[in-house]
Amino acid sequence: MSSADKNLSVFKTEGLPDISSKKFGILVAEWNTEVTEKLFEGAYQTLINNGASPENIERGNVPGSFELTLGAQWFAERRDIDAVIALGVVIQGETKHNDYINHAVAQGITNVSLKSGKPIIFGVLTPNNMEQALDRAGGVHGNKGDEAAITAIKMLGLYNQIA
Numbered sequence: 001m002s003s004a005d006k007n008l009s010v011f012k013t014e015g016l017p018d019i020s021s022k023k024f025g026i027l028v029a030e031w032n033t034e035v036t037e038k039l040f041e042g043a044y045q046t047l048i049n050n051g052a053s054p055e056n057i058e059r060g061n062v063p064g065s066f067e068l069t070l071g072a073q074w075f076a077e078r079r080d081i082d083a084v085i086a087l088g089v090v091i092q093g094e095t096k097h098n099d100y101i102n103h104a105v106a107q108g109i110t111n112v113s114l115k116s117g118k119p120i121i122f123g124v125l126t127p128n129n130m131e132q133a134l135d136r137a138g139g140v141h142g143n144k145g146d147e148a149a150i151t152a153i154k155m156l157g158l159y160n161q162i163a
């Protein structure tokens with residue numbers, strides 16, 4: 001079983017909707033790229049494995065996780081984008097900086113999601129250290145990028161059912 005499969009084993013992944021015509025924006029924070037690149041690979045590959053077309057997946061880089069919110073809004077404002085996945089890693093440091101960033105991004109992504117009515121997925125790891133981050137970016141605890149992609153797909157399916 002791959003680490004991606006292990007991660008997804010906590011999810012119900014059967015019966016996912018057809019996403020062959022859906023367009024995704026994936027935002028990647030440039031802080032801690034050794035981790036965020038793995039999150040991107042996981043999210044991208046999970047979308048492809050579930051039927052998305054490569055030409056329907058667009059990537060945007062932002063300087064740090066704090067900027068994920070505005071990047072998500074720019075993607076969400078586009079009529080052609082159906083869902084956005086925001087990927088970042090905020091590692092706890094010696095200051096409270098991480099708390100401010102984490103809260104701002106969580107709140108910001110919620111706001112963009114509610115304002116746009118589109119799924120904007122919070123794919124931000126908030127570990128205590130780099131080891132915990134790598135464990136969740138294709139390591140022993142799976143890949144948060146995979147999980148974020150599955151969540152985006154599920155929300156698109158739910159939109160068809162209840163919106």
Ligand code: DLZ
Binds near residue numbers: 029067093097
């Ligand atoms: C400033 C900062 C710090 C200390 N730590 C992180 C981090 O662990 N992960 C991350 O994605 N970004 C960090 N940043 C950068 C902020 O997200 C943001 O880019 C800057 O504060 C500029 O707005």
